Amino acid sequence: MLWLGAMAAKANGEACGLCGGRTYLIERRGELATARVCTCSVDCPMCGGRGHRLVQKEGTFSAKVGPRTYEVLEPCVCTLRRTRVALYNDVQMPGVMAHASFDNYRPFNEAQDRGRGVAMHFANQYVKGATNKGFVLSGPVGTGKTHLIAATLGHLVLEMGVKTRYVEISLLYATIRRGFQDGKSGGEIIGPLSEVEVLAIDELGKGRGSPFEMETLDELIARRYNAGRTTLFATNYSLEPERKGARSSAPSGYRTTDDARSAMKDAELLRERVGERIYSRLCEMCTFVELPRDTPDRRRTRQEMDAPPPMGGMRNPGR
Ligand SMILES: Nc1ncnc2c1ncn2[C@@H]1O[C@H](COP(=O)(O)OP(=O)(O)OP(=O)(O)O)[C@@H](O)[C@H]1O
Ligand SMILES: [Mg+2]
Ligand SMILES: [Zn+2]
Ligand SMILES: [Zn+2]
Known part of the structure; x- marks a missing residue:
């Protein structure tokens, strides 16, 4: 019926x-x-x-x-x-993102409005086979970064037939580690991700910052950068270039787990988390969007936000 x-x-x-x-x-x-x-x-x-x-x-x-x-x-x-439907099923987008689209993303401040604008512009202007500048979405938890990435990949795959992949960085490290036990090399997993037309790397900067993790990330990003391939990123770490009182000795190489742990407290800058080599490449590969620290966590405040907005609020009227 x-x-x-x-x-x-x-x-x-x-x-x-x-x-x-x-x-x-x-x-x-x-x-x-x-x-x-x-x-x-x-x-x-x-x-x-x-x-x-x-x-x-x-x-x-x-x-x-x-x-x-x-x-x-x-x-x-x-x-x-x-x-294209079959192609979407290769993206490996998390199930919780099935609902995510540009239409149901609601900006609550100007930075989120810009984030949506950058992602939509990227999706609509994407040219297959050309060098396309990607984006980095940085912001606190629950602010719709993964939502915008899911909407972008959905558009590319289903409307344009572009091959894309989604990876959450710490799950990628875990997959490679598991692969080692089965006798697989890291390259066997990194290879396809280096070559896919558009790759989205979520949770950039997360992890222990161990030499293994840093080398894996370095290889993946350097290979994509060298080939002029498009990569999208989301991160909880800040993009602000300098912060007053921040440690000036940003690690450019690898560090031990203990070093990484003790640095955790003050290393909130993405540049410090991923090192200069990777950060420098990101600057060339991507447009940066930073959501302010006071952007509301949508997971915690969803019910409140779904209620009618206060007079004069930033909220979109919806449909
Ligand atoms: N501005 C928004 N408009 C509509 N839905 C949103 C918005 N922001 C977040 N959401 C919804 O809230 C949930 C959490 O969003 P999402 O996972 O994209 O956050 P995130 O910024 O990636 O958080 P984290 O840093 O924890 O990964 C999802 O269900 C998402 O669809
Ligand atoms: Mg996320
Ligand atoms: Zn229908
Ligand atoms: Zn037909």
């Missing part, structure tokens, strides 16, 4: 109530967010389910004969859709 309802809505020229006319849905399935073709678009009226269509083209092959029309077999839009 749902299917008929959706088809009827389409026939009347309304957008499908399930997918809003996007023809695909993103849903949480276990730990991951997965995409599927919406019921309104499973049966394709364009190609009758064949998956390809004959398209009329015009071309001039010789001056004598002049322009001629001819037919070519092209993949139907439904084939493209199925391919």
